[in-house]
Amino acid sequence: MHRPLTHGPIGRTLLHFSLPLWGGYVLQSLNTSVNAFWIGRHLGEAALSAAVHANNLLFVLIALVFGISQATSLLVAQAVGADRWAQARRITGTGAGLFLGAALLMAALGWPLAASLLRAMGAAPATAALAVDYLRVLFLALPPMLLLIFVAAVLRGTGDSRTPFVALLAVALGDAALNPLFIFGAGPLPGWGMAGSALATLVANGLGLVGLLAWLRRRRMPLWLGWRQRRHLRPAPRLLRCLIAKGLPMGLQMLVVSLSLALMLTLVNAHGTQAAAAYSAALQLWTYVQMPAIAVASACSTIAAQNVGAGHWPRVARTARAGVLCHLLLTGACVALVLAFDQPVLALFLPEGSTALGPARHLNHIVLGSFVLLGVSGVLAGVVRSTGAVLVPLAILALALWGVRLPLAWGLQPLWGLDALWWSFPLSALVSMLLSLAYYRWGSWRRARLLDAASFKPR
Secondary structure (H helix, E strand, O other): OOOOOOOOOHHHHHHHHHHHHHHHHHHHHHHHHHHHHHHHHHHOHHHHHHHHHHHHHHHHHHHHHHHHHHHHHHHHHHHHHOOOHHHHHHHHHHHHHHHHHHHHHHHHHHHHHHHHHHHHOOOOHHHHHHHHHHHHHHHHHHHHHHHHHHHHHHHHHOOOOHHHHHHHHHHHHHHHHHHHHHHHOEOOEOOOOHHHHHHHHHHHHHHHHHHHHHHHHHOOOOOOOOHHHHHHHOOOHHHHHHHHHHHHHHHHHHHHHHHHHHHHHHHHHOOOHHHHHHHHHHHHHHHHHOHHHHHHHHHHHHHHHHHHHHOOHHHHHHHHHHHHHHHHHHHHHHHHHHHHOHHHHHHOOOOOOOOOHHHHHHHHHHHOOHHHHHHHHHHHHHHHHOOOOOHHHHHHHHHHHHHHHHHHHHHOHHHHOOHHHHHHHHHHHHHHHHHHHHHHHHOOHHHOOOOOHHHHOOO
């Protein structure tokens, strides 16, 4: 059920709202790791490479529409904060229609184009041959996957982060259990190899979506769209334009980050296999270190959006302060824990006796603190986006990564050697934090609007 976020102590509300989000992000990452374990350990390195190519392509496609789910969540949160539930239902219907249409289109086009897309990514013929069936089944899994993402975003907009966590937990457990069953077969059930791993994802997400919708219908969720409310699924032009205009910049942030990491890997590879192995091991660890900040930033967006809708601007400012403090405590604790046990933790991602362990610890000590700085930027960006100001946070992120980090990593190598790559992380994070603080303090984001103000006046 929905929880109003416009009253009560902000710090406690933020923590309670963030923890299930954090758990959901961990589950999604662990689920990817489990799939990689079964494919890489039992089907070989070529199969793992094929899965990486297919998953990278899927990530790009999801990023294109992910921002639309975030925009829907913010619009719903503003409407709920203003006690405009009819408006929230129209927003939900428009977003659901857009999401469903995009997912079905991707699935319909992806099946016949799978082989061509893999070749366009530069996949070797042997890798493409292994990946094509896997990718085709993943395209079929896109509709339930995207709709599950959408429903979870809408629920968070109403103030409910626990129900999406339970649904993600069920999907993660189902996917992990079905992977070996569908890959290798059992009894009369044949084994499908790599395609079986994708089939496990399809079945787990499909069942998870059906179960979540059945639960919401049974609980009579205020935003439930049944047969009688099917008219809301026809996209309203004004809402559609808003979701696309505000959602695409938020989705582009995922692409900006992933492309910068891919280019950084190219710079690292030039220094040999040991540097590449050290960076790859640290990168696995950084995924989890960043999760508290991402969860807190997402929670701040929702809480701030509800209070923007309610016109409670002092609570928006307190949300930003509480969010930064919560991030510093959670991320700081994670960083301290990792630094204390970095040798055994990094060893999990490297072969036994690897000579890359020492370099991995060295670069980890340089880079880890940057995530504390970046998290401050992320939290402030989350609050800023709650009003509909989405372009400046995107510009700050792009400038920090593409205008500072990558040029420093490349340009300082004659002076600092390989360490130039690692020091580019904290230096760019510092620039991002300072720009975010300046925009939060002096920027015009408080005058931005997702929709016209009249749409969210309390009744």
